[in-house]
Amino acid sequence: MNPSKRTILVTGGAGFIGSEFVRQGVQRGYKIIVVDKLTYAGDLARLKESAGEITFYKTDISHLRNLTGVFKKERPDVIAHFAAETHVDRSLQDALPFIQTNIIGTQNLLELARDFQIRKFLHISTDEVYGDSAKGRFKEDAPLKPNNPYSASKASAELLVRSAVRTYHLPAIIIRPSNNYGPWQYPEKFIPVIIVQALKGRRVPVYGEGRQIREWLHVCDCVRAVDLILRKGAIGETYNIGSGFEKENLTTAQTILHLLGKSKDLIQFVQDRPGHDFRYSIDYAKLKKLGWKPKIPFPAGIRQTIHWYKENFRWVEGKALSRIYST
Numbered sequence: 001m002n003p004s005k006r007t008i009l010v011t012g013g014a015g016f017i018g019s020e021f022v023r024q025g026v027q028r029g030y031k032i033i034v035v036d037k038l039t040y041a042g043d044l045a046r047l048k049e050s051a052g053e054i055t056f057y058k059t060d061i062s063h064l065r066n067l068t069g070v071f072k073k074e075r076p077d078v079i080a081h082f083a084a085e086t087h088v089d090r091s092l093q094d095a096l097p098f099i100q101t102n103i104i105g106t107q108n109l110l111e112l113a114r115d116f117q118i119r120k121f122l123h124i125s126t127d128e129v130y131g132d133s134a135k136g137r138f139k140e141d142a143p144l145k146p147n148n149p150y151s152a153s154k155a156s157a158e159l160l161v162r163s164a165v166r167t168y169h170l171p172a173i174i175i176r177p178s179n180n181y182g183p184w185q186y187p188e189k190f191i192p193v194i195i196v197q198a199l200k201g202r203r204v205p206v207y208g209e210g211r212q213i214r215e216w217l218h219v220c221d222c223v224r225a226v227d228l229i230l231r232k233g234a235i236g237e238t239y240n241i242g243s244g245f246e247k248e249n250l251t252t253a254q255t256i257l258h259l260l261g262k263s264k265d266l267i268q269f270v271q272d273r274p275g276h277d278f279r280y281s282i283d284y285a286k287l288k289k290l291g292w293k294p295k296i297p298f299p300a301g302i303r304q305t306i307h308w309y310k311e312n313f314r315w316v317e318g319k320a321l322s323r324i325y326s327t
């Protein structure tokens, strides 16, 4: 499929990963329509450099009528569905917005995708749907065992996508990236929390003993993979996007403090998250076969990310730095 001749509707395009998809898509010459509710996590500042090149709708995907209006007007060919409530700790406090956006919002998009005969539906899920794993790497056919309301809502959405493929032959593909990091991530997630707290000379919170393991994927690499799947991915398939850069949270925090020239004493161990997944790790051999591998190694990516937060400190300061954070 040649996406540059298609209209791509990007949900959640004002978010961290969605906005990178928009930036790369504009460079590739795609016609892009963004639908975003602009929750606390959405920000048009992320789309500033693409503003003249895209059409933006402030629309909630869980409101079918408003969403239908956008489809009638724009008649998209492709949907790249990034919009979601994404913060695990918030889902522990109140799961309802997660059900509303991640499940009902996805179902609305699936119905409109059928009605408007969409040619490709990219559903951005997460590796968290597998739950955690002490050893080994999850392949795409591993069972779904989500452990918190966020990952349960993402797994539910996936099942709706799966059933639409089977029942209505909807041309959908499910994508499961590992933990992303990079510029523009909202400062409630693990890596930006560490950077920002350290830059302010404040305590850096680390859950439990910091032994949890995450597989870090630079957002630019993630989006290159999503684009490859858009062009070459097979309908009805699921693709993991991993990096192989597995790190203990404590090591990640220490690395960032070291790069910032700050003392490790800033680290403060805080009470662990209930039900905290210990280790995420995925096998992305299937994606490698399509011709993708990560280009940005973690040591280079984390340096670039720290540099970006220093340069864009005013953007971060404008955000409510929540005391809840997550990986």
Ligand SMILES: NC(=O)c1ccc[n+]([C@@H]2O[C@H](COP(=O)([O-])OP(=O)(O)OC[C@H]3O[C@@H](n4cnc5c(N)ncnc54)[C@H](O)[C@@H]3O)[C@@H](O)[C@H]2O)c1
Residues within 6 Å of the ligand: 011, 012, 013, 014, 015, 016, 017, 018, 035, 036, 037, 038, 039, 040, 041, 042, 043, 059, 060, 061, 062, 081, 082, 083, 084, 085, 086, 087, 100, 101, 105, 124, 125, 126, 127, 154, 176, 177, 178, 179, 180, 181, 186
């Ligand atoms: N960040 C990660 O590490 C990661 C890893 C794997 C998968 N994912 C998935 O990738 C996608 C994007 O994640 P992100 O980190 O960019 O998220 P984010 O929280 O930065 O952005 C989410 C965007 O969705 C928008 N949104 C929320 N509810 C909406 C609604 N009802 N209607 C329309 N827009 C709405 C928000 O305004 C925001 O712009 C999500 O589906 C997430 O589950 C993220």
